[in-house]
Amino acid sequence: MANNEHTITIDGTEIHFKAGQTIMDAALSAKIYIPHLCHYPGLTPSGNCRLCVVELNGKHVTACTTQAQFGQQIRNQTPELHAARMAITQMLFVEGNHICPSCEKSGNCKLQAMGYYLGMRDEHYPQFNPRREMDASHPAVLLDRSRCILCDLCVRASREVDGKNVFAIAGRGIHAHLIVNSASGKLGDSDIAVDDVAANICPVGAILIKEKGYVTPIGRRIYDQRMISEVAFDEHVPEHEEHGND
Amino acid sequence: MNQYPNHCVDFYASHVLHRLYEIQHTERHISAESMTRVANEFKMSASQVASVVSFYAFFYPEPVGFYHILFSNCTSCGYQVGQLNLLEKICRLLSVVAGKTRGDGWVSVGETSCIGMCDHGPSMLINGMPLVWLDDERITQISCLISEQKPLEQWPVEWFRVESSIRKHGLLLSETVQPGSSLKKVLASAPQQILNHIIDSGLRGRGGAGFDTGKKWQFCRDSAGEARYVVCNADEGEPGTFKDRVLLENNADALFEGMAICAYVIGAKKGYLYLRGEYRYLLDHLQNVLKRRYAKSLLGQSIVGQAGFDFDIEIVVGAGAYICGEESALIESLEGKPGIPRIRPPFPVTRGYLGQPTVVNNVETLIAAAHIAKNGRDWFKSMGTEESTGSKILSVSGDCRKPGVYEYPYGVSIQQVLDDCEADNVQAVQIGGPAGTMVARKDFSRQISFEDLSTGGSFLVFGENCDLLSVNQNFARFFAHESCGFCTPCRVGTSLLTSSWQKIMDGRATSLDIHEIKQLSALVKRYSHCGLGHTAANHILDSLQQFSERVEKRLTRKTFTPQIDLDAALEAARKMTERNDADAHLE
Ligand SMILES: Cc1cc2nc3c(=O)[nH]c(=O)nc-3n(C[C@H](O)[C@H](O)[C@H](O)COP(=O)(O)O)c2cc1C
Ligand code: SF4
Numbered sequence: 001m002a003n004n005e006h007t008i009t010i011d012g013t014e015i016h017f018k019a020g021q022t023i024m025d026a027a028l029s030a031k032i033y034i035p036h037l038c039h040y041p042g043l044t045p046s047g048n049c050r051l052c053v054v055e056l057n058g059k060h061v062t063a064c065t066t067q068a069q070f071g072q073q074i075r076n077q078t079p080e081l082h083a084a085r086m087a088i089t090q091m092l093f094v095e096g097n098h099i100c101p102s103c104e105k106s107g108n109c110k111l112q113a114m115g116y117y118l119g120m121r122d123e124h125y126p127q128f129n130p131r132r133e134m135d136a137s138h139p140a141v142l143l144d145r146s147r148c149i150l151c152d153l154c155v156r157a158s159r160e161v162d163g164k165n166v167f168a169i170a171g172r173g174i175h176a177h178l179i180v181n182s183a184s185g186k187l188g189d190s191d192i193a194v195d196d197v198a199a200n201i202c203p204v205g206a207i208l209i210k211e212k213g214y215v216t217p218i219g220r221r222i223y224d225q226r227m228i229s230e231v232a233f234d235e236h237v238p239e240h241e242e243h244g245n246d
Numbered sequence: 247m248n249q250y251p252n253h254c255v256d257f258y259a260s261h262v263l264h265r266l267y268e269i270q271h272t273e274r275h276i277s278a279e280s281m282t283r284v285a286n287e288f289k290m291s292a293s294q295v296a297s298v299v300s301f302y303a304f305f306y307p308e309p310v311g312f313y314h315i316l317f318s319n320c321t322s323c324g325y326q327v328g329q330l331n332l333l334e335k336i337c338r339l340l341s342v343v344a345g346k347t348r349g350d351g352w353v354s355v356g357e358t359s360c361i362g363m364c365d366h367g368p369s370m371l372i373n374g375m376p377l378v379w380l381d382d383e384r385i386t387q388i389s390c391l392i393s394e395q396k397p398l399e400q401w402p403v404e405w406f407r408v409e410s411s412i413r414k415h416g417l418l419l420s421e422t423v424q425p426g427s428s429l430k431k432v433l434a435s436a437p438q439q440i441l442n443h444i445i446d447s448g449l450r451g452r453g454g455a456g457f458d459t460g461k462k463w464q465f466c467r468d469s470a471g472e473a474r475y476v477v478c479n480a481d482e483g484e485p486g487t488f489k490d491r492v493l494l495e496n497n498a499d500a501l502f503e504g505m506a507i508c509a510y511v512i513g514a515k516k517g518y519l520y521l522r523g524e525y526r527y528l529l530d531h532l533q534n535v536l537k538r539r540y541a542k543s544l545l546g547q548s549i550v551g552q553a554g555f556d557f558d559i560e561i562v563v564g565a566g567a568y569i570c571g572e573e574s575a576l577i578e579s580l581e582g583k584p585g586i587p588r589i590r591p592p593f594p595v596t597r598g599y600l601g602q603p604t605v606v607n608n609v610e611t612l613i614a615a616a617h618i619a620k621n622g623r624d625w626f627k628s629m630g631t632e633e634s635t636g637s638k639i640l641s642v643s644g645d646c647r648k649p650g651v652y653e654y655p656y657g658v659s660i661q662q663v664l665d666d667c668e669a670d671n672v673q674a675v676q677i678g679g680p681a682g683t684m685v686a687r688k689d690f691s692r693q694i695s696f697e698d699l700s701t702g703g704s705f706l707v708f709g710e711n712c713d714l715l716s717v718n719q720n721f722a723r724f725f726a727h728e729s730c731g732f733c734t735p736c737r738v739g740t741s742l743l744t745s746s747w748q749k750i751m752d753g754r755a756t757s758l759d760i761h762e763i764k765q766l767s768a769l770v771k772r773y774s775h776c777g778l779g780h781t782a783a784n785h786i787l788d789s790l791q792q793f794s795e796r797v798e799k800r801l802t803r804k805t806f807t808p809q810i811d812l813d814a815a816l817e818a819a820r821k822m823t824e825r826n827d828a829d830a831h832l833e
């Protein structure tokens with residue numbers, strides 16, 4: 001089949017896609033950045049953060065869950081989408097407790113980097129100040145739910161890559177929260193390991209590796225060097241492994 | 247005679263929601279140990295079970311009272327009666343704090359979203375049973391019985407009597423489908439022929455969205471799969487809707503007949519009736535109807551003697567979550583998971599229950615299909631409008647003298663309904679519940695139809711004395727409470743809308759806040775994942791547009807006021823320091 005039947009257009013730029021790719025996959029391969037927090041190439045897309053919403057034939061769809069199809073005309077960088085992405089990012093900030101200057105994830109954090117990328121200057125909305133449980137029971141991994149953005153990445157990484165099912169989301173509405181799959185509900189009693197993808201994929205400072213916080217000094221961290229819009233092109237989780245237990 | 251499969255008609259703990267209900271019911275909560283037990287029984291992980299327990303409103307991690315009361319907080323069947331707050335009253339009488347089980351473990355009082363008793367006055371669920379027509383006196387009597395620890399079985403039975411107040415019979419309600427009469431007719435023709443009949447009738451879904459029913463069945467029939475399923479959506483969670491309840495009470499045979507016809511058309515062997523937890527009291531009745539149908543060979547193997555036509559129906563009862571009315575969330579719930587809407591496409595007709603092609607239809611839709619199969623498409627098309635054939639069953643409640651169920655040909659005007667239900671001095675009507683449209687008096691000539699105002703069946707009347715802004719506040723809280731929490735704009739946005747609207751109610755909002763609320767509403771509407779978020783801000787936008795002068799009256803003149811009342815925040819400090827002089831106040 002002719003290759004030119006596998007093209008879509010994003011903001012006027014025509015790009016190729018492979019059969020089965022989503023708009024997000026195709027955009028990332030073509031080095032076009034569509035903002036996202038809950039997506040990570042190599043994991044099943046979820047579509048929960050809604051930052052990657054683009055305009056497709058006048059409709060709003062998430063780029064991460066929508067299949068690329070020949071001839072799609074997509075708008076990604078528009079003032080309206082920019083404003084919406086800013087508002088959604090601000091919502092994520094006020095929903096949790098974010099204390100960037102004293103957070104050890106500062107500079108390595110995608111939420112913070114997204115704020116910079118979008119030119120966000122304040123949180124705009126009133127703070128929710130939630131009280132969420134901290135879990136320090138594991139010797140090497142710390143879980144601070146107050147910074148969790150419910151992106152579901154750790155849940156998917158644990159299931160799909162680590163083959164472990166350590167995390168899940170419980171509760172509904174604004175009470176949604178991350179839970180740990182162990183009889184006590186504590187991370188220390190789960191089978192998470194420090195080098196699991198699930199322990200390292202958290203885009204914010206909710207799941208942290210202990211005693212590593214300041215190994216890379218501030219100023220030399222990921223987003224101190226490069227914009228989130230460039231770093232995104234290098235990301236991919238290890239290929240799915242087969243786990244025979246389900 | 248067909249032998250019915252046990253798990254189909256006996257309330258059987260083969261479904262995780264049923265098993266959890268059983269535990270909740272006997273132990274009054276679902277402890278961590280119980281969750282572990284259920285996880286082992288169902289081969290689920292501990293966290294999967296915990297996710298389910300914490301998603302559904304009727305499951306509790308801490309014990310509720312032996313008398314567990316949930317007041318409906320609907321604008322029609324809610325606990326606020328004029329100046330009287332029935333919930334506060336019973337809390338006072340029984341010395342309980344809402345949301346907390348009393349120290350001795352006997353009583354707990356809380357609230358829940360509309361329980362579908364809107365034509366029965368203020369209502370509650372007590373240990374899951376609807377108790378209707380509440381008033382000041384009844385509340386006092388209830389608190390006495392509870393104080394005496396009298397078992398519910400000894401309470402007056404008429405308190406629990408839910409009537410079917412059908413006020414107007416139309417196409418569907420004036421005629422009963424004799425069990426088997428439609429089916430027998432259908433079996434004389436090939437499935438595709440019946441399907442063409444349904445397509446030609448112009449029948450569109452009665453659950454709100456109005457998708458062409460015949461087309462839906464055709465898509466499902468044409469989809470490749472190992473099995474196919476028929477699911478009846480009896481979740482009826484839209485506040486102000488109760489017509490499906492009345493249909494389940496009176497027309498269950500026609501409904502099961504409709505499901506069987508759908509099964510015949512699409513080639514399904516199994517059907518599910520997903521019943522909202524609030525309607526659990528209908529379970530016995532529905533199971534009896536199922537049993538009768540098995541006995542008459544209208545369900546089971548070789549239905550009415552037709553070799554190869556096998557179809558079973560099972561009932562699954564929900565546990566308090568409006569979002570489970572959304573069809574893909576409903577399917578998740580059927581699969582024993584939290585009701586989080588799926589990514590669409592794929593749609594249920596291609597990948598639904600257990601990944602197989604599935605038709606999800608509203609109760610009224612399936613009943614209409616049974617009638618069409620029997621009486622023909624022309625009979626059906628003789629009523630209604632061009633794009634909306636047939637009739638619509640409305641649940642009418644609020645400020646009117648004759649609340650109840652009314653069936654009209656599509657195209658009926660709002661004014662006509664108001665005249666029939668004897669409502670005068672009406673300010674506004676909410677069509678289609680909180681997710682629908684608020685219509686002001688000047689537009690009462692508008693009509694109920696897919697061309698104009700479509701509705702799942704909720705018709706809420708607000709009289710002259712109703713404070714419409716508090717209606718918005720009620721709706722805003724409803725959506726924040728019922729958001730599934732999956733996507734950011736809805737999860738956070740509905741909470742923000744609630745607090746912003748509260749700021750208006752408190753008289754502390756400025757014109758800047760109105761601008762903000764409009765932007766926020768547009769964002770929630772446009773960027774959410776599913777229909778809940780897409781419609782959650784409609785009532786706010788309607789109100790701001792149609793009743794702007796009322797909103798403006800409540801604004802302060804300042805250009806900006808902080809979200810919190812700073813002076814009020816000092817109250818605790820004033821109390822502690824026993825000061826109340828001018829310097830202890832701001833402003
Ligand atoms: C938040 C939400 C709640 C819904 N609740 C119901 C409901 O209670 N009953 C219903 O039949 N449809 C409900 N729907 C619509 C269903 O998703 C679906 O469209 C319908 O059941 C299809 O049946 P129909 O084609 O017969 O109308 C709801 C949709 C949304 C988005
Ligand atoms: S998690 Fe990220 S956004 Fe939150 S406080 Fe830490 S650095 Fe800031």
Ligand code: SF4
Nearest residue numbers: 730733736774776779
């Ligand atoms: S719109 Fe609301 S209910 Fe729907 S998926 Fe998003 S959070 Fe859940």
